[in-house]
Amino acid sequence: MTDAPPPPAPDYPHQPAQAAPNPYAAPTATPYGSANPYAPAPQQKTNTLAIVSLVLAFVVSLGAVICGHIALSQIKKTGEQGRGLAIAGLVLGYIGLVAGLIWIIAVIALFATAGVTSYSTY
DSSP states (O other): OOOOOOOOOOOOOOOOOOOOOOTTSOOOOOTTSOSOTTSOOOOOOBOHHHHHHHHHTTTOHHHHHHHHHHHHHHHHHHOOBOHHHHHHHHHHHHHHHHHHHHHHHHHHHHHHHHSOOOOOOO
16 A cells, blocks of 8 residues: 545635624524424414304394304405304304294294184084
8 A cells, every 4th residue: 555645625616714603692583483493373363253253143143144244254355264153153143043033923923823713602
């Protein structure tokens, strides 16, 4: 074995030396979001009228239907959460309206037939 000299180093363009970071400097903002990877993601807002629609479905069905339609319109425009709540409020509201109408018709029919008797003493 002969002692040959090592090959010359490749000729790369000169790059500036990077300075060591100052440990006492304030942290800089990162361009890709939060520097803390464990920070919670921002929560998307739920439409308030969708919640109101679902609650009103158990109290005032007509209010649930009105609020549900307005909530769906707002959700479509703003992209908020709560579409399922609004639809549930609408469905329950319409069911409540139909049940209320059936109840009113049944009560009217009951009072209409209460005065009529088929028994005759002639």
